[in-house]
Amino acid sequence: MNPDFPPIIDAHAHCGVLDKSWPQSCEDYERHIDGTGIHGVAFFSPVYEIYDRYDAHFADTPAWQARRRQSNTHLLSLNPAGLSVFPYFFIWNDFAVEQLTPGHRGIKWHRHPGEPKYHYDDPRCLAALDEIRRRRLPVVLEEELEHTVRFIGGLAQGIRVIIPHLGGLNGGFRAISAAGLWDLDHVWADTALASRAEIREYLQRYGHRRLMFGSDFPFGEPAEELHKIRSLNLDDQVETAILGGNFKRLQAAVDHR
Ligand SMILES: [Zn+2]
Structure with a gap:
C-alpha cells in the first residue's frame, strides 16, 4: 500500500515549548x-505547561495563566511543511474560553487521580462548556471515572467527547464499557497506547x-502505534477510517467562525 494514501x-x-523534560517540540x-x-x-500542550500536576492543592496564579497562554498560543503558530497541525486548547480552572480562536480544533481536558481538581461546580465551567458546544469543538477528556461519567452523562450534553487510550486512564476500557459510555x-x-485485544473488542462491540x-x-x-493498528489486519475500509477518515469526519463538524 502506498504509505501516503489514504491520509494518516x-x-x-503532545507538543510543547516550555517543558523541556521530554523532547516534545514540533521538530x-x-x-x-x-x-x-x-x-x-x-x-x-504538555500537562506541565498548564498546571502543577505534582501539587494536589495547587492554586492558580497569574504566572501559570501566562504559561498556559504561551503554551496554547504556541500550538496555533505551528505551520510545518507537509504536516497539518490541529491545535487543541488545553483548558484549566480559569476556563479561559475567551482565548479560543477559529484556529482551535478541539479542547484538551485532563487530570489524573491525586492532581488538582477541575472546579465543575464553578459557573464558569458551565459557561465554558456552552462556548465549546457553540463552536462544536470535540473534547479529549482524560479524567477519573466518576468525573468522566458525570461529564459525559450531564455536563457535556451535545458535545463530542473523545476518551483517550481506549479508557486506559479514565478507569479502564471495561469500566467505560460497564458504564455504557462507548x-x-x-x-x-x-x-x-491501548492494547490490540482492547482495540479488537472495541471494534467488535461498537464498530x-x-x-x-x-x-x-x-x-x-x-511508528510503533501505527504499526499496531496495521498489524490488526483490518478490512481496508475500517483501517482507513481509524487512521484518518474518522478524524476528518470529527473535524468536519467544527464551526470555524
Ligand atoms: Zn497523551
Whole structure:
C-alpha cells in the first residue's frame, strides 16, 4: 500500500515549548514521523505547561495563566511543511474560553487521580462548556471515572467527547464499557497506547466509526502505534477510517467562525 494514501492523521500527540523534560517540540515530532505517512496531527500542550500536576492543592496564579497562554498560543503558530497541525486548547480552572480562536480544533481536558481538581461546580465551567458546544469543538477528556461519567452523562450534553487510550486512564476500557459510555453516539475513542485485544473488542462491540489512531507522542512512538493498528489486519475500509477518515469526519463538524 502506498504509505501516503489514504491520509494518516495522529489524533493524540503532545507538543510543547516550555517543558523541556521530554523532547516534545514540533521538530521532534516531525523527526519521529519521518517515513510513516502521517500527514496530520492533533497537538495538545504538555500537562506541565498548564498546571502543577505534582501539587494536589495547587492554586492558580497569574504566572501559570501566562504559561498556559504561551503554551496554547504556541500550538496555533505551528505551520510545518507537509504536516497539518490541529491545535487543541488545553483548558484549566480559569476556563479561559475567551482565548479560543477559529484556529482551535478541539479542547484538551485532563487530570489524573491525586492532581488538582477541575472546579465543575464553578459557573464558569458551565459557561465554558456552552462556548465549546457553540463552536462544536470535540473534547479529549482524560479524567477519573466518576468525573468522566458525570461529564459525559450531564455536563457535556451535545458535545463530542473523545476518551483517550481506549479508557486506559479514565478507569479502564471495561469500566467505560460497564458504564455504557462507548455505546453513546457522542463518545469517541483513540487507540494511543491501548492494547490490540482492547482495540479488537472495541471494534467488535461498537464498530469502527468513532475510533481514531493516536500515538501519545512523546510517551508513545508514532511508528510503533501505527504499526499496531496495521498489524490488526483490518478490512481496508475500517483501517482507513481509524487512521484518518474518522478524524476528518470529527473535524468536519467544527464551526470555524
Ligand atoms: Zn497523551
